[in-house]
Amino acid sequence: MIKRTYDWIDERLNITPLWRDIADHEVPAHVNPATKMSAFVYCFGGLTFLIIVTQILSGMFLSMYYVPDINNAYYSVQYITNQVLLGNVVRGMHFWGASLTIIMVFLHMLRVFFTGAYKAPRELNWVVGVLLFFIVLAFGFTGYLLPWDQKAYWATSVGAQIAEQVPILGPYIRLLLVGGSTVGALTLTRFFAIHVFFLPAALLVLLGAHFLMIRKAGIAGPM
Amino acid sequence: MSSSEDPREKLSDAPRHRRTYRELHDGREPFFPNFLLKEWIIGAMFIVGFLIWVLLNKVGLGSIANPNDSSYIPVPDWYFLFLYQALKYYPGNGEVFGAFLVPVIVTLLLIFLPWIDWSKNRRPFKRPLATASMVLVIIMMSWLTAEAWAQHQAEVGGSAAGGSSSSTSGLPFAVQHPTSTALMATSMPGYQLFENTCAGCHGQNLEGSVGPELRGIGNVASSSQLLPVITKGFPPNMPPGGGLTNKSQLQQIADWLSQQKQK
Numbered sequence: 370m371i372k373r374t375y376d377w378i379d380e381r382l383n384i385t386p387l388w389r390d391i392a393d394h395e396v397p398a399h400v401n402p403a404t405k406m407s408a409f410v411y412c413f414g415g416l417t418f419l420i421i422v423t424q425i426l427s428g429m430f431l432s433m434y435y436v437p438d439i440n441n442a443y444y445s446v447q448y449i450t451n452q453v454l455l456g457n458v459v460r461g462m463h464f465w466g467a468s469l470t471i472i473m474v475f476l477h478m479l480r481v482f483f484t485g486a487y488k489a490p491r492e493l494n495w496v497v498g499v500l501l502f503f504i505v506l507a508f509g510f511t512g513y514l515l516p517w518d519q520k521a522y523w524a525t526s527v528g529a530q531i532a533e534q535v536p537i538l539g540p541y542i543r544l545l546l547v548g549g550s551t552v553g554a555l556t557l558t559r560f561f562a563i564h565v566f567f568l569p570a571a572l573l574v575l576l577g578a579h580f581l582m583i584r585k586a587g588i589a590g591p592m
Numbered sequence: 593m594s595s596s597e598d599p600r601e602k603l604s605d606a607p608r609h610r611r612t613y614r615e616l617h618d619g620r621e622p623f624f625p626n627f628l629l630k631e632w633i634i635g636a637m638f639i640v641g642f643l644i645w646v647l648l649n650k651v652g653l654g655s656i657a658n659p660n661d662s663s664y665i666p667v668p669d670w671y672f673l674f675l676y677q678a679l680k681y682y683p684g685n686g687e688v689f690g691a692f693l694v695p696v697i698v699t700l701l702l703i704f705l706p707w708i709d710w711s712k713n714r715r716p717f718k719r720p721l722a723t724a725s726m727v728l729v730i731i732m733m734s735w736l737t738a739e740a741w742a743q744h745q746a747e748v749g750g751s752a753a754g755g756s757s758s759s760t761s762g763l764p765f766a767v768q769h770p771t772s773t774a775l776m777a778t779s780m781p782g783y784q785l786f787e788n789t790c791a792g793c794h795g796q797n798l799e800g801s802v803g804p805e806l807r808g809i810g811n812v813a814s815s816s817q818l819l820p821v822i823t824k825g826f827p828p829n830m831p832p833g834g835g836l837t838n839k840s841q842l843q844q845i846a847d848w849l850s851q852q853k854q855k
Contacts, residue, residue, distance in 0.1 A: 396627040398619025403630040412634045419635050420642070443656040447796070450653055461646040469642060471671045482705075482726055485714030492706035499703050506671070513669050519792060522657035523666030531679065534691035551659060592715060 394584065399591035411588075413477035418576070420470050427463040428565070435515065437561035439554045442517035467509055474505050486589040494582040501575050504568055511564040517557060525560070526552045652801055655792040667744045674733045677740035748802060749829040770808040770854035773797060782848025785841055790834050798852060803830060808854045815843075815850040822846055 379385055398404045400411035434453055436445040449456040478498065481487055487495035514525045529552060533543040548555030621627050658664075668676050675695070682690030701708065709722040716723040775797060777783065787796065793803035800806065809818070822842055825832040833842055 392622060392624035394623050395620040396623050398621075401619065401621070401627060401630060402634055404619050409634055412631055415631050416635060416638050419638065423639070423642075439657070443653075447653055450651070457650060458646060461649065461651050462643075464651040465642070465646050465649065468670065479726070479730075483716045483723065485709075485716070485719070487706045488709075488712065488714060489706070495706050496703055499699075503699075509669055509671060516653060517657045518654035519657055519661070519664050520654045520667070522659065523664050524668045527666045527676075528668065528672075531691050534687045536688055536692060539692075553659070589714070 397588060397591070400588055410476075410480045413473060413480050417470065417473040417477050420466055420473055421572070421576075423462060424466045424470060425569070427459050427466060430459050431463055432565060437515070437558055439517060439557055442515065442557060446516045446518075463512075467512060470505055471509060474502055478502060484589065484592060488589075491582070491586045491589065494579060494586065497575055497579050497582065501572070501579060504572050504575065508564065508568050508572075511560040511568065514552075514557060514560045515564065522552060525556065529556075652799075653796065654801075655787070655796070665744070665747050670737065670741070673740040673744075674736035677736040677743070769805065770811075772854040773799070773807060774854065776810075776853060777848060777851040780844070780848045780851065782844035782846070785836070785845050786848060789836055790845065793830065806849060807852060810850045810853040811855075813850065815846045818846040818849050819843060822849075 400408050402409045402412060431449065434445055434449045434456070436442055446460070449460050451457070453459075481495065481498065487498075510525075510528060514521045529543050529547050532546055533539045535542055546556070546559075547553075548559050667673075678694070679687060679690045705722075709719060711719060713719050775783070786794075790803075793801060794806050795801050795803075798806040798809075813821075819842060822845060823833050825834065834845075836842055836845075
């Protein structure tokens, strides 16, 4: 039954080459932790992707309850934490996952750096990776405000003040971030929008490019 | 290469002895499912470890944002601490340099790294400049992060660093840790005052954070015993009256706390 359904789709859309290409490409021994345990450092990138997937999933569940306005944001987070079934676990995953993503991105970057894997012909993938790193930091910065507690509010205020120090463009960057004269209702809604729409879109596009480029240029050879 | 032509896939000539990995093939293997399953073993351990951490480390929620409370000592999340700390070393106009020029230069160096470190050499010791710079950057970032955290802890009142368990010292009453955590008598006026004024340090549910846990405080102290303690405070960690000066409000908080008889 499953086979017949698959064949029916395959006859029309010829999907087999698509996934066979992904499945059959060979992975060299020097990045395989089963060949040599120390090759686990080559898993950092994959683990980063894994934790990003859990971030997306936990974030999707949090958004079922979270309300991005200054009257309700705090209480909706409180509700998630204290009332929703497993809400504290999902929030815990998203909270700690944020830190773990940063750690894993950093470790992945160090691995690429110290093995010189960014050298020709993989320069462009390094550039995309650095952009992804900044996207992840932006996720951290915007997500920090969303619980709307004291820590969140004042950290964002200081962040906006720092952004204002940029010569000439500073006040405009601050206005773009904060949306008004002080951190308030407008800041929260735009941080929410950036956190759940703008950044994920950029993240997915860049991740797609990142993975495509690994396939095109291949994994860097053994040291 | 289809599987029927691939000698590696043949099962008929399976040897009697266990062949080494290299004999078996050159170590390359298909991404799916062979390699992915092995990587998934690492991934599964990673996820399990992560979930255990999540379950053991509950995420708290401070008190609600109060834009008028400029006394709050702000701190960014830990991964921005190094940047935050670095800015402290650029006084006055130097902040432009610290907040803009240095980050921009570092960002550009990072993005254009493949063209800066352009040699074919990949081994870290064959390109000492790049390796040494990165090691230096890691050491500086770690040091700045540690320094920022130490300074922040000193600012909010050093001894409170270790969370609720270590910060109970100095409390004149021996508070047990009750198993029941529900708040009591939340209709009393002292409850709202507590949530607005005290919960930032003692927790929304008396669980304690910077300040000690206060669950079950009513079991060991009466309202008349609590009032002088609150009024005096524990400077510098807790200001006198927790910042409140109105005597009747302090009395209301003491009255409410004396009702917190969680077992």
